[in-house]
Amino acid sequence: xxxxxxxxxxxxxxxxxxxxxxxxxxxxxxxxxxxxxxxxxxxxxxxxxxxxxxxxxxxxxxxxxxxxxxxxxxxxxxxxxxxxxxxxxxxxxxxxxxxxxxxxxxxxxxxxxxxxxxxxxxxxxxxxxxxxxxxxxxxxxxxxxxxxxxxxxxxxxxxxxxxxxxxxxxxxxxxxxxxxxxxxxxxxxxxxxxxxxxxxxxxxxxxxxxxxxxxxxxxxxxxxxxxxxxxxxxxxxxxxxxxxxxxxxxxxxxxxxxxxxxxxxxxxxxxxxxxxxxxxxxxxxxxxxxxxxxxxxxxxxxxxxxxxxxxxxxxxxxxxxxxxxxxxxxxxxxxxxxxxxxxxxxxxxxxxxxxxxxxxxxxxxxxxxxxxxxxxxxxxxxxxxxxxxxxxxxxxxxxxxxxxxxxxxxxxxxxxxxx
Amino acid sequence: xxxxxxxxxxxxxxxxxxxxxxxxxxxxxxxxxxxxxxxxxxxxxxxxxxxxxxxxxxxxxxxxxxxxxxxxxxxxxxxxxxxxxxxxxxxxxxxxxxxxxxxxxxxxxxxxxxxxxxxxxxxxxxxxxxxxxxxxxxxxxxxxxxxxxxxxxxxxxxxxxxxxxxxxxxxxxxxxxxxxxxxxxxxxxxxxxxxxxxxxxxxxxxxxxxxxxxxxxxxxxxxxxxxxxxxxxxxxxxxxxxxxxxxxxxxxxxxxxxxxxxxxxxxxxxxxxxxxx
Numbered sequence: 001x002x003x004x005x006x007x008x009x010x011x012x013x014x015x016x017x018x019x020x021x022x023x024x025x026x027x028x029x030x031x032x033x034x035x036x037x038x039x040x041x042x043x044x045x046x047x048x049x050x051x052x053x054x055x056x057x058x059x060x061x062x063x064x065x066x067x068x069x070x071x072x073x074x075x076x077x078x079x080x081x082x083x084x085x086x087x088x089x090x091x092x093x094x095x096x097x098x099x100x101x102x103x104x105x106x107x108x109x110x111x112x113x114x115x116x117x118x119x120x121x122x123x124x125x126x127x128x129x130x131x132x133x134x135x136x137x138x139x140x141x142x143x144x145x146x147x148x149x150x151x152x153x154x155x156x157x158x159x160x161x162x163x164x165x166x167x168x169x170x171x172x173x174x175x176x177x178x179x180x181x182x183x184x185x186x187x188x189x190x191x192x193x194x195x196x197x198x199x200x201x202x203x204x205x206x207x208x209x210x211x212x213x214x215x216x217x218x219x220x221x222x223x224x225x226x227x228x229x230x231x232x233x234x235x236x237x238x239x240x241x242x243x244x245x246x247x248x249x250x251x252x253x254x255x256x257x258x259x260x261x262x263x264x265x266x267x268x269x270x271x272x273x274x275x276x277x278x279x280x281x282x283x284x285x286x287x288x289x290x291x292x293x294x295x296x297x298x299x300x301x302x303x304x305x306x307x308x309x310x311x312x313x314x315x316x317x318x319x320x321x322x323x324x325x326x327x328x329x330x331x332x333x334x335x336x337x338x339x340x341x342x343x344x345x346x347x348x349x350x351x352x353x354x355x356x357x358x359x360x361x362x363x364x365x366x367x368x369x370x371x372x373x374x375x376x377x378x379x380x381x382x383x384x385x386x387x388x389x390x391x392x393x394x395x396x397x398x399x400x401x402x403x404x405x406x407x408x409x410x411x412x413x414x415x416x417x418x419x
Numbered sequence: 420x421x422x423x424x425x426x427x428x429x430x431x432x433x434x435x436x437x438x439x440x441x442x443x444x445x446x447x448x449x450x451x452x453x454x455x456x457x458x459x460x461x462x463x464x465x466x467x468x469x470x471x472x473x474x475x476x477x478x479x480x481x482x483x484x485x486x487x488x489x490x491x492x493x494x495x496x497x498x499x500x501x502x503x504x505x506x507x508x509x510x511x512x513x514x515x516x517x518x519x520x521x522x523x524x525x526x527x528x529x530x531x532x533x534x535x536x537x538x539x540x541x542x543x544x545x546x547x548x549x550x551x552x553x554x555x556x557x558x559x560x561x562x563x564x565x566x567x568x569x570x571x572x573x574x575x576x577x578x579x580x581x582x583x584x585x586x587x588x589x590x591x592x593x594x595x596x597x598x599x600x601x602x603x604x605x606x607x608x609x610x611x612x613x614x615x616x617x618x619x620x621x622x623x624x625x626x627x628x629x630x631x632x633x634x635x636x637x638x639x640x641x642x643x644x645x646x647x648x649x650x651x652x653x654x655x656x657x658x659x660x661x662x663x664x665x666x667x668x669x670x671x672x673x674x675x676x677x678x679x680x681x682x683x684x685x686x687x688x689x690x691x692x693x694x695x696x
Binding site for chain 2: 015016085086087088089090091092093094095096097098099100101102104106108109112113115117118122125126129130131132134135158
């Protein structure tokens with residue numbers, strides 16, 4: 001049994017948030033700016049009122065064993081970064097206790113220690129020292145770092161002249177060659193082009209194979225699933241779920257998009273009204289309700305309908321279209337395009353369409369539904385139904401698709417032929 | 420670098436007085452070196468005159484002061500030529516003023532580091548104060564030239580010179596710790612610093628000799644630690660006048676108090692730096 005290297009017990013962190021100020025007139029602003037210094041001086045040292053604080057983490061406990069790669073998942077503001085900041089001692093917890101065994105290295109944001117005026121060479125030493133390496137260690141790895149970043153030619157150029165890609169590559173290269181026993185990584189893989197991202201992921205995988213412990217925060221479920229063994233799901237500062245990584249990811253996806261109100265409830269509708277589509281959701285092929293789909297994976301679009309007055313011999317064609325979040329239409333798919341019509345519909349039911357491979361890149365999209373009865377428009381709810389698509393290993397290469405260059409993804413067979 | 424053997428780190432909310440972790444500071448000594456080097460290298464990047472600025476600033480100030488205070492106001496200068504008198508005072512003062520404003524701004528200027536990486540924060544204002552020493556030594560060359568020109572020979576008191584420079588550095592660090600930590604919380608400090616430095620110069624014997632101040636008010640001047648230090652600096656370099664040991668003693672004591680209280684306050688505020696910066 002491997003030893004426990006991270007022990008987190010009842011960790012809580014309270015942040016102070018400013019009180020929101022309402023709209024003010026110019027006169028009030030003037031008067032306030034004169035009064036404010038006196039009020040602030042009077043308030044120095046007084047305890048902060050309760051409603052001005054927020055618990056970014058609440059009683060979080062977990063343990064990590066040596067050599068384990070733990071994924072931390074959660075929506076924005078769930079406390080992931082706060083957790084890593086406390087673990088890397090950047091900020092102090094309000095309550096609780098952590099025991100860490102071994103040297104800790106954190107990659108919370110690569111390149112924050114760089115100075116733009118200094119050359120690549122000088123910055124490697126500076127950033128290395130900031131991350132806790134000594135110069136002997138950096139000298140030993142210097143060539144490796146430069147080669148990894150692919151910046152050999154520019155090593156004596158000030159980094160302010162670097163392209164942003166080169167800058168990030170160099171920063172990641174230095175950080176990746178830090179050899180701590182515990183590595184904390186926050187969303188740093190979103191740097192550089194796809195090839196470099198693959199290299200970064202490979203490096204991270206290697207770190208894990210060497211028996212070091214990694215805590216990994218990302219919104220990229222593909223990267224999380226390919227790297228991590230176990231996962232923790234954080235929800236508004238609390239640990240909601242902890243398990244083997246795949247079940248944590250599924251749990252997260254099934255919970256991740258809660259819309260405030262059902263847009264199909266009270267929307268305007270066009271059409272003769274023989275059928276009403278009243279509900280919509282996404283499902284996995286095994287029938288599990290999802291609020292997010294994954295690039296390249298099978299997904300079922302499900303529309304709940306009410307049959308108001310269709311005659312039993314009338315042919316019904318269901319349809320849905322997908323738009324980008326900027327309301328730009330991407331596709332349109334009537335069942336009759338595939339020569340599929342439905343007859344003898346029940347009073348209520350679900351119309352489901354299985355898409356075997358979803359060719360959408362990660363992002364937010366909008367869905368619209370249409371229904372034709374006997375070739376006539378029966379129902380067109382004037383409402384956009386939001387869906388989310390998250391990244392996954394679309395190309396099947398082990399490198400999760402990280403590009404967000406437009407909404408569509410394709411894959412095919414490449415070849416070169418001599419003319 | 421951090422210890423690579425598997426020692427255990429405990430992270431807990433800290434309460435009350437927190438001692439300075441000297442072992443950890445020692446482990447991060449290379450960071451102090453690299454940050455100082457960075458500040459030195461960056462200072463005159465993309466300037467035409469480069470390191471000459473370290474000379475131009477005090478020399479021009481000396482010329483202006485000589486014209487206005489030396490010639491026009493006929494300021495007494497302990498029987499030595501006013502230009503070298505004022506320059507010997509400006510030398511430690513310029514270093515002190517630059518080091519103080521650099522360290523006062525240092526934490527806020529490194530906000531991106533402080534919110535992203537852990538290291539002993541004490542290093543930041545210390546490195547900022549250290550970096551100014553290079554300028555000091557460059558400006559010192561001019562003083563040496565003037566000493567040859569005016570044929571002034573330092574006495575044995577010159578042996579005190581490293582000690583006085585050390586005191587100036589500690590005074591800048593001590594006050595810099597206070598200001599930089601306060602600056603994180605209250606950005607008012609940013610506007611206070613230039614103002615403070617200006618006032619501070621006029622209550623220090625830079626442009627006038629201590630003898631200009633009536634004897635009975637000397638104790639009041641002694642509360643300003645730079646008063647004793649600048650007086651002693653001038654005496655040790657120009658050798659015209661014995662060092663006022665009482666004054667220097669009081670100044671040293673006050674510097675130690677500023678430094679210790681600065682470290683204490685800094686350590687106390689350090690925990691929330693990343694949250695409020």
